[in-house]
Amino acid sequence: MTHEFVLASDQAILLRDRLAADADAHIRWFTHGEWRQYDAPWEGAGTIYTPEILERHRLKFLEACAQELPTPRQRAIIATKDNTPIGRVTRYAQERFPQTWFVGIDICEDTHLNRGVGTAALKLWVDYLFAHSEIHRLALDTWSLNPRMIRVAKKVGFVFEGAQRQVIEWQGRWLDFVHFGIVRDEWQKR
Numbered sequence: 001m002t003h004e005f006v007l008a009s010d011q012a013i014l015l016r017d018r019l020a021a022d023a024d025a026h027i028r029w030f031t032h033g034e035w036r037q038y039d040a041p042w043e044g045a046g047t048i049y050t051p052e053i054l055e056r057h058r059l060k061f062l063e064a065c066a067q068e069l070p071t072p073r074q075r076a077i078i079a080t081k082d083n084t085p086i087g088r089v090t091r092y093a094q095e096r097f098p099q100t101w102f103v104g105i106d107i108c109e110d111t112h113l114n115r116g117v118g119t120a121a122l123k124l125w126v127d128y129l130f131a132h133s134e135i136h137r138l139a140l141d142t143w144s145l146n147p148r149m150i151r152v153a154k155k156v157g158f159v160f161e162g163a164q165r166q167v168i169e170w171q172g173r174w175l176d177f178v179h180f181g182i183v184r185d186e187w188q189k190r
Contacts (some may be wrong), residue, residue: 007076008124014119015089017077020065022077025085027054027061029108035087038146039106042170072132078107078121086112091138092097099136100181101129105152118152121129124157130187137183144176148183153180 005017018026029035030049069098086109091101103125107118111146122130126138140158142149158180 007073008128009081010120010124012081012171013086013103013124014079014083014122015121015128016079016083017069017073018061018065018075020062020079022065022085023058023176025063025108027058029055030054033108034110034113035108036142037107038106038149040143042168043068072129076125078105078117082114085109087121089121091125091129100139101135101137102139103129104140106157115123118148119155122152122156126168126182126187132182137181138187140180142178142180144178145170145173150178150180155181157186158182159168159186 005019007015007017009015021142036044072091074092075088075090077085078089079085087105087107090104092104093101105118105122105125106114107121129135129138138143138158140149140153142153143152144163161179161181163179164177167177168175
């Protein structure tokens, strides 16, 4: 692994660009992993991933690996120090609020849950995004069914900004849509 693909790292993990060698993990994550129960699970509920659909996803992933990447990146792989992919981080913008990027994180390999990996990965991602851009604010939205993500957001310095209560009913339970944010000044003081 050459360092040009590594965006950020700490003693346990690294954030790096996606590689063609990650395709098998990327495809496995469509159908495996506890993370799928917390990242808007209703969006994939009932989806049947046929071999043909998975192959289309594989080809799309490989095409994306070959494209020129922006700085800062819009997504990265979370990997162990031995370069095993275990999840991903993302960012996206909404046209109406160009000075805010929304960030997300998925720890897709269950063996790495509850070990501080999510906190480390989100901290690295936040540091990377603020250090490599002029962005004013990062936002993180999650669901009330995801207490781990809520704890991680707070640990990294995101501020609770409110919730839209009982937005969706899922498996007999009404869920809140929970909002967090961190602005550049807060990040610099952290």
